[in-house]
Amino acid sequence: MLSELLFNELCQNRTCAVIASVISSDGNGPARKGDRLLWADGHLIAGTIGGGSNEQQILQACARLSAQEQIIEVSSFLPGTLPSCGGTLQIKLTKIDFANAKEAALWKKEFSRNAQGQLYLMGAGHVAREVAWLADRNNFQVHIVDSRDDLLQTDRFPDSCSLYCESGKHFFSGNSPSQKDFIIIAGPDHATDLTVLEHAATTSAQYIGVMGSKKKIGSFQAILKKKKLWQAVENRLHAPIGIKIPSKTPSEVAVSIVAELIQVRAHSIKQ
Numbered sequence: 050m051l052s053e054l055l056f057n058e059l060c061q062n063r064t065c066a067v068i069a070s071v072i073s074s075d076g077n078g079p080a081r082k083g084d085r086l087l088w089a090d091g092h093l094i095a096g097t098i099g100g101g102s103n104e105q106q107i108l109q110a111c112a113r114l115s116a117q118e119q120i121i122e123v124s125s126f127l128p129g130t131l132p133s134c135g136g137t138l139q140i141k142l143t144k145i146d147f148a149n150a151k152e153a154a155l156w157k158k159e160f161s162r163n164a165q166g167q168l169y170l171m172g173a174g175h176v177a178r179e180v181a182w183l184a185d186r187n188n189f190q191v192h193i194v195d196s197r198d199d200l201l202q203t204d205r206f207p208d209s210c211s212l213y214c215e216s217g218k219h220f221f222s223g224n225s226p227s228q229k230d231f232i233i234i235a236g237p238d239h240a241t242d243l244t245v246l247e248h249a250a251t252t253s254a255q256y257i258g259v260m261g262s263k264k265k266i267g268s269f270q271a272i273l274k275k276k277k278l279w280q281a282v283e284n285r286l287h288a289p290i291g292i293k294i295p296s297k298t299p300s301e302v303a304v305s306i307v308a309e310l311i312q313v314r315a316h317s318i319k320q
Contacts, residue, residue: 055208056157057188064089067111070141071098077136078103078125087145087242088112098138101125107140118143166314167192169226169254171217171245172235173200173295176260179303180233181206187233187311192221197237217245226254229317231310233290235260243269249284256313257282258290258306287313 058064066089080099087094088111098104102125118319124137147153156182168184170177173195181191185207194213195201201212203264213220217236226232232254236242246269249257261267266288273279291305292312 056153057314059089059094059137059147060150060153063146063312066090066094066145066147067114068108068143068145069098069111070143071099071138072120072141073139074261075137078138080138098140103136103138103306107138107142110140110142114142114144133316166190166310167226167230168310169194169224169230169232170235171195171220171232171242172237172247172260173205173212174235175299176302177233178205179300180212180235180306183307184310185209187307189310195236206218217241220250221248221252226252228253228255230254231256231258231259231313233306239265239268243272245280247273247276247278250278255285255317256287256310257285258309259286259288260290261288263289277320 066087069086069088071082071084074080078101080103084096084098086096086098086107088105088108091112093108093118096314098107103123106123106125107121110119119142121140121142122137123140132302145152145156166189168189168191170181170193173193177193181193184191191207191210192213193201193206194217195209196214198214201214203212206212210257219236221277229278230253232249232252234242234245234249234257236245239261242261246257246259250273257260261270269288270279273282287309290309291302294301294305296302296305
C-alpha cells in the first residue's frame with residue numbers, strides 16, 4: 050500500500066515511476082492476477098509480485114521501460130531438474146508521472162485498492178497495535194477506532210492506517226463494513242466490547258473477532274440471544290480470536306490473529 054507520507058514525497062520530488070500489474074498467471078507461483086508493485090528511483094517502493102526471480106526480472110523491466118505502457122511475459126526456471134516455483138506471468142508496465150498531480154492521485158487511489166480487505170480494529174491497545182503492523186504488511190487496509198486519544202498516536206501505527214478518535218457505536222452509525230471486511234473488537238472493558246459487538250452484528254462484515262476468554266464470550270452469547278442478535282452473528286464470529294497457538298505476548302497474540310484473518314480471506318477469495 051502507498052502511504053500518505055511516501056505519496057507526498059514522490060509528488061514533491063516529481064518522481065517518474067512504474068506500476069507493474071499482473072494481468073495473468075499460470076498459477077505455479079504465489080503471484081495472482083491483480084497483484085501490483087511500484088518501482089521508482091531504481092528500486093521497489095511498495096507492493097510485491099511474489100518475490101524471487103520473477104520479481105527481479107520485472108524490476109529490471111521497469112528500469113528499462115521507455116514507452117508509456119508495455120506488456121511483458123516473465124518466467125522463473127530453477128537450474129537442474131527441479132520445477133520452477135515462480136511460474137509464468139504476463140505483466141503490464143505503466144509509467145506514472147508524479148509531477149502530474151491529477152495522474153498521481155488517480156494512481157494512488159487505484160494502488161490503495163489493491164489492499165485485500167478493510168480491517169476495522171475497534172480498540173487501540175497493545176495487541177491492536179501489533180495487529181495493525183502485521184495486518185498492514187499483509188495487505189489489509191487498517192482502520193483503528195478508539196475514544197482514548199492518548200492511544201491514537203500516529204507514531205504507534207503504520208502510515209497507511211486511518212485513525213478515528215470516537216466510540217465504536219458512533220463510528221458504526223456512519224460506517225458500514227462490507228462482506229469483504231473484517232472487524233476485531235479489542236476495547237478497554239467488557240461493556241464497551243459488548244456494545245461494539247451488538248453494532249458489528251448488524252453489519253455485513255465476513256469476520257467479527259472478539260478478544261477475551263471463553264467465559265467472556267459465553268456471557269456475550271447469552272446476551273445476544275436475548276436480544277435476538279445471535280443468529281445474525283454466530284456464523285461470522287471468531288471468539289476467542291486467533292488460531293490456536295500457545296501465544297502470550299501481544300506480538301505473539303497478533304501473529305495468531307492475523308494468521309486467522311489471512312486464512313479467512315484466502316478461503317473467501319477461492320469461493
